[in-house]
Amino acid sequence: MHTNSLIELDRSAYQNNIGFLKKTFGKKVIISSVVKGNAYGHGVQEFVSMAFECGVKHFSVFDVQEAKVVKTTLTNKATIMVMGLVQDEDLEWVIQNDVEFFVFDKSRLTNAMKVAKKLDRKAILHIEVETGMNRTGFDKKELNAVITYLKKEEQHLTFKGLCTHYAGAESIANYYRVDQQIKKFEEIYAFFCKNNLKPQIRHSACSAASIMFPQTRMDMVRIGIMQYGLWPSPEVFVTYLNSKKNKTDPLQRVITWKSAIMSVKKVNSGEFIGYGTSFMAKRKMTIATIPIGYCHGYSRSLSNQGRVLIHGQRCVVVGSVNMNMMTVDITDLEMAKKEDEVVLIGTQKELSISVASFSDFSDQLNYELLTRISKAIPRKIIK
Ligand SMILES: *Cc1c(COP(=O)(O)O)cnc(C)c1O
Numbered sequence: 001m002h003t004n005s006l007i008e009l010d011r012s013a014y015q016n017n018i019g020f021l022k023k024t025f026g027k028k029v030i031i032s033s034v035v036k037g038n039a040y041g042h043g044v045q046e047f048v049s050m051a052f053e054c055g056v057k058h059f060s061v062f063d064v065q066e067a068k069v070v071k072t073t074l075t076n077k078a079t080i081m082v083m084g085l086v087q088d089e090d091l092e093w094v095i096q097n098d099v100e101f102f103v104f105d106k107s108r109l110t111n112a113m114k115v116a117k118k119l120d121r122k123a124i125l126h127i128e129v130e131t132g133m134n135r136t137g138f139d140k141k142e143l144n145a146v147i148t149y150l151k152k153e154e155q156h157l158t159f160k161g162l163c164t165h166y167a168g169a170e171s172i173a174n175y176y177r178v179d180q181q182i183k184k185f186e187e188i189y190a191f192f193c194k195n196n197l198k199p200q201i202r203h204s205a206c207s208a209a210s211i212m213f214p215q216t217r218m219d220m221v222r223i224g225i226m227q228y229g230l231w232p233s234p235e236v237f238v239t240y241l242n243s244k245k246n247k248t249d250p251l252q253r254v255i256t257w258k259s260a261i262m263s264v265k266k267v268n269s270g271e272f273i274g275y276g277t278s279f280m281a282k283r284k285m286t287i288a289t290i291p292i293g294y295c296h297g298y299s300r301s302l303s304n305q306g307r308v309l310i311h312g313q314r315c316v317v318v319g320s321v322n323m324n325m326m327t328v329d330i331t332d333l334e335m336a337k338k339e340d341e342v343v344l345i346g347t348q349k350e351l352s353i354s355v356a357s358f359s360d361f362s363d364q365l366n367y368e369l370l371t372r373i374s375k376a377i378p379r380k381i382i383k
Contacts, residue, residue, distance in 0.1 A: 004291035005259035005344070007379045009042055013252035015054050017229050020250045021221075025210065029217050030201070032081060034224035035070065036062035041297070041370035042228060042255055043379030045073045050381050051227075052078060060222050064090040067099050081126065083222070084136075091115040095123045100160055104128040104136040109149060109157075116156040125150075126161035127199065129188050131181040133167040143188065147195045162189060162199035166216070170208035170233035178209070182216060208232040211240050229253040230355050230366050253355065256346030257373065260339050261288045261310070264330070274319030274327055279304055285331045288315070290342050293324040297372035298344065302326075305361040308342050311335060312349025 021031055033056045034040075039047035048059060048070050057078050061067050063085040070080050082101040086094055088111055094101060095116050103109050103125045116123040127146065130137035138146055150159050164185050168174035185204055192198060201219035207226040209216040229251045231237040241247050267273060267285045290308065294300045298321055306317035308328055315328040330336045345353055355366045 004262075005257065005296065005377050007041075007043060007373065007377050008256040008258070008346075009046055009050055009379060009381045010252070010254050010256065010383055011050055011054070011381055012383045013229055013254045014050060014227070016250075016252050017227050017254070018051075018054050018056065021223060021226065025217055025221060028219075030058055030203075030220040031056065031227075032058040032060045032203075032220055032222045033227055034060045034083075034206075034222050036060070036066060036083070036224070037367075037371035038373075038375055040224060040228050040367065041373040043375070044069050046379040046381055048073050048078075058220070064094060064099075067094070071097060071099070091123075092119065095119055095121055098124060100124040100126060102126045102128045102136070102163065104138060106142070106145070109146065113149075113153045113156050122156060122158045124158045124160045126163050126203075127159065128163050128165070129185070131164045131166075131184040131188070132177060133165055133181070135165070137164060140188070143191060144195075147192065147197050150197060159197065159199050161201050161203055161220070162192060163203045164188075166204065166206065166209050166213075168208075169206065169212050169216075170236050172212075172235055178213065182213060206232070208236050211236050225367060226251060228255065228370070234356075253346070255355070255370070257344040257377075258346065259290055259292050259342045259344060261330075261336065261342060262291045262325070262338070263289045264336065264338060265289070272319075274322065276320065279319040283331070285318075285329060286333075286336075287318065287327045288330045288336060288342075290326050290328060291324060292342075292344065293322045293326060295323045296374045296377060297369075298326065299358075299362060299364055299369070299372065301362040301364065302358070307353060307357070307361075308344050309346075309348040309351055309353055310340060310342050312351055314351060314353075 033051050035044050038044050052074055059070050060081045060083050067080050067082050080099045086101050092115055112123040128137045130139050166178045166181055169178050203220035205216040205221045207223050210221045225232050265287050267281045267287055269281055269283050271281050273279045292298045300321045303320035307314050311333055315330055317326050318329045319327050358364050358369045
């Protein structure tokens with residue numbers, strides 16, 4: 001465990017976000033909390049416990065390993081849905097534990113049936129269909145066979161959901177493509193109905209689609225980034241604001257990432273700082289070393305770019321981000337000393353470092369930045 005930094009999760013911010021999402025989608029729409037990628041870096045165990053206490057009962061993960069962590073954390077109290085990888089050797093556990101899963105190819109469908117039959121327990125399926133993302137999903141021409149199979153093996157297979165995923169709903173540049181996908185999904189649903197086979201629920205929306213294309217909300221939304229208090233892109237935020245009289249951000253950041261100064265040193269004008277020659281002191285400087293590096297998830301692309309907060313002031317990373325350490329300029333902070341708090345993401349006094357700001361000085365998306373934060377950093381729920 002890394003004891004050189006701490007991730008805090010703000011329960012009241014999360015409660016606020018869930019409240020906003022529920023109000024936006026209405027009572028009839030199920031909110032599935034997407035917790036893949038270690039709950040977007042928040043720490044899956046701590047995060048799902050907090051979410052469950054805040055009333056969330058449905059969780060989506062990428063693979064079975066993540067499903068097992070959620071299952072162990074929450075025992076049998078929540079619904080778990082695997083959206084990605086289920087290996088054949090895991091099917092038994094999945095079906096035995098009523099974990100729901102996406103099915104997007106014939107072999108998974110037939111293997112699920114075999115295992116369900118052997119266990120004498122129904123497999124709970126979400127049939128994912130291809131609508132234009134071209135990643136996973138049954139093609140139109142396979143649907144007849146899928147429908148026939150689901151009907152034939154009805155005593156072993158529960159047709160819980162019909163679903164798809166959009167190829168970039170967060171950007172208006174993809175408007176036409178997503179719009180076509182929505183139409184195609186409607187057609188596929190109609191095709192199932194015409195063949196007398198209805199799923200219990202339909203779902204397609206991620207955070208961006210749920211705001212940009214409200215018709216995609218259907219029976220359930222799969223919400224990742226927005227529950228963490230962040231917008232999928234500035235465009236989605238602006239679209240939301242334009243639809244409202246009250247122009248304030250309804251979301252609150254859940255995560256805070258903190259560390260502390262490890263050592264302080266004076267550097268003369270003309271000296272280079274750290275490896276190589278990427279930063280030369282142009283005056284007498286005071287440098288603080290922070291025990292955070294790229295092995296903790298602080299990207300090397302933030303060398304000479306990143307900002308942190310110390311004593312409520314913004315301080316710039318100087319030199320390169322190393323594996324376990326980085327150096328920041330504290331020349332103008334005379335009171336700064338060893339062990340003082342350093343905020344990498346979050347608020348200190350009047351200033352904040354937002355997750356979105358990282359994309360201003362590196363090419364990191366908010367999603368990428370968060371999921372890179374090391375799993376080994378302790379997480380703590382506050383408030
Ligand atoms: C990650 C993911 C989501 C959630 O996306 P956000 O943009 O974080 O809301 C929804 N559906 C699928 C299939 C996903 O992989």
